[in-house]
Amino acid sequence: MSEASSQMMSSGQLGFGFEDAAAGTLPPALRKARKSGPVAVQPQTPEPEAMARLLEAHPDYRVLRRLPVQLRFAHQPTGPVTRVLILDTETTGLYHARDRIIELALLAVDVETATGLPTGEVEVYNALEDPGMPISKEVQGITGINDEMVRGHRLDEQRVASMLLKADLVLAHNAGFDRPFVEARMAQFSRLPWACSFADLDWKKEGRSSAKLSQLALELGWFYDAHRAEMDCHALLAVLACQLPLSGHTGLAGLLAVSVRTSYRLQATAAPFEAKDLLRARGYRWDADIKVWQIKLGDENSLRAECQWLKTSVYAGRSARVQLEQFDASSRYSARPGIVTLQAL
Numbered sequence: 243m244s245e246a247s248s249q250m251m252s253s254g255q256l257g258f259g260f261e262d263a264a265a266g267t268l269p270p271a272l273r274k275a276r277k278s279g280p281v282a283v284q285p286q287t288p289e290p291e292a293m294a295r296l297l298e299a300h301p302d303y304r305v306l307r308r309l310p311v312q313l314r315f316a317h318q319p320t321g322p323v324t325r326v327l328i329l330d331t332e333t334t335g336l337y338h339a340r341d342r343i344i345e346l347a348l349l350a351v352d353v354e355t356a357t358g359l360p361t362g363e364v365e366v367y368n369a370l371e372d373p374g375m376p377i378s379k380e381v382q383g384i385t386g387i388n389d390e391m392v393r394g395h396r397l398d399e400q401r402v403a404s405m406l407l408k409a410d411l412v413l414a415h416n417a418g419f420d421r422p423f424v425e426a427r428m429a430q431f432s433r434l435p436w437a438c439s440f441a442d443l444d445w446k447k448e449g450r451s452s453a454k455l456s457q458l459a460l461e462l463g464w465f466y467d468a469h470r471a472e473m474d475c476h477a478l479l480a481v482l483a484c485q486l487p488l489s490g491h492t493g494l495a496g497l498l499a500v501s502v503r504t505s506y507r508l509q510a511t512a513a514p515f516e517a518k519d520l521l522r523a524r525g526y527r528w529d530a531d532i533k534v535w536q537i538k539l540g541d542e543n544s545l546r547a548e549c550q551w552l553k554t555s556v557y558a559g560r561s562a563r564v565q566l567e568q569f570d571a572s573s574r575y576s577a578r579p580g581i582v583t584l585q586a587l
Contacts, residue, residue, distance in 0.1 A: 309464035311476045315483070317361045319354040324498060326353050326360075327409040327434075328479050330471040331420050332385045334373050338422035338577065342373035344392050345385070346424070347471035349479055350405050358495020360483050367405060368472040370395040385469050399428060406430045411501055413494075415455050415478050416440045417575035425576060432578070435571030437497040439482060442540075448486045455481065505574060506545050507567040510535040510552060517556045524551070534565075553587040562587045 288296075297303040328349040335341035350365040372392045382388050412431070414420040417438035424431040445453040450461060456468050458481045466477050482493035489496065510521055513535055522528075526535040539545050545566075553559060564587060569580040 304463075306460065306463055306465045309459055309466040309477055309480055311473075312480065312483075313364045313366070315351070315360040315362060315364070317354065317357075317359045319352070319357075319359075319361050322355045323352040323361060324355050325408055325410045326351055326494065327405060327412045328475045328482075329412055329414045329420055329424065330474040330478070331423050332381075332387060332469070332471050333423055334375060334377055334381060336419075338426050341423075342375060343371055343397075343423055343427055344373050344377060344381075344387055345370050345471040346397055346402070346427075347475045348402065348405055349472075349475045350409060351479065353494050353498065355498060358492035358498060360479070360494065364479070365405065366472065367398075367401060369397050371397050387470075397427070402428060403430050406434060409434060411498070411571070412436045413439055413478070413482070413497055414575075415474070421575045422577040432576060433572075435501050436575050437501040437571060438575055439478060439493060439497060441538075442500040443486075443493055443496050448488045500540070501571045503541055505541070505569045506539045507569070507580070508537050508539055508545065508548055508552075509565040509567075510537075510556060511564045512562070513552075513556050520555060549585065549587055557587060 294305045294307070298305045328351070330347050331343050332345035333341050333343050346367075346369055348365075348367040350367075351360050352362050353360050370387065370392045372395050377387060377389050377392070406428075407430075412421075412434050414436070415438070417436050418441070421431065421436055440453050440455075443453075445458065450458060452458070455474065455477055456466070459466060459477050462481065462484060464477070464480065467473050468477070482497070485492055486496065510517075510526060511534060513521060518528075518535070521535040524537070526537045528535055537548065539548055549564070552564065553562065563584045565582065566585045567580040567582050573580050
């Protein structure tokens, strides 16, 4: 530290605005001792939260706090509640057909159906599982989970089944990844409706810069240790319990509403090659396995509008039949197909 900086510290210029106690506020014994000669008074260190609040008041600083783990919500519901199961997995890889779960976390919490506010105690389950195969160095680097940590461990299937039995809805941040893994591990997961906080909420429309969970938490002023299943679940619950800036309801309320809707996957069957740029710009994705452009649609109104656009812009008014796959919350995000039909345009 420079001499100038040292002098500034001594003068209180960098003291975060907390002054030493004035002589008049000292305890009587210390005031008496001070009259008889110099007294060494140990300076008090400000509490971290007080320092954080001071920095927050300055326009040049933004303070991040460690995300709070909340195990009880004080809200008292006045109507029906929905039992929600928040889920996250860590796995040996990306493909449920060949990779395995190495960690599973579940948070069970009641959510007031009308308001989307969580209420009461949060039930927590977290466990490691031996996948029966080596964990790659890449996965170890991401999760911090190694072969020694999981050796001999197994999920408590009875406990998990009990939590599933009481649940009404499963939520995951990227359910398209987690659902096939857990359904392959325990068939009971296929019997519940699912919703995805990554895909089913329009985070961009709500003013968020990203749908990535860690970024959503950062924009709310929180950081946390990501890529461990239980902490990711706590982060998701905290984010979804907050009010969304545009719609005004909680993320949980939005997902409860989405879970009762029908969604669709529409394929632009036999679309002309020259329409590929139009389709890509519209949000269609090319499926190289079945060689078709397709798009996901969240409701029937979107489906009708999309069919009209295809007829006009892609098929130029010609007769066409496109493939439509229909999903509800019981099949959405699973590896199982929905209800497939052909629709005339």
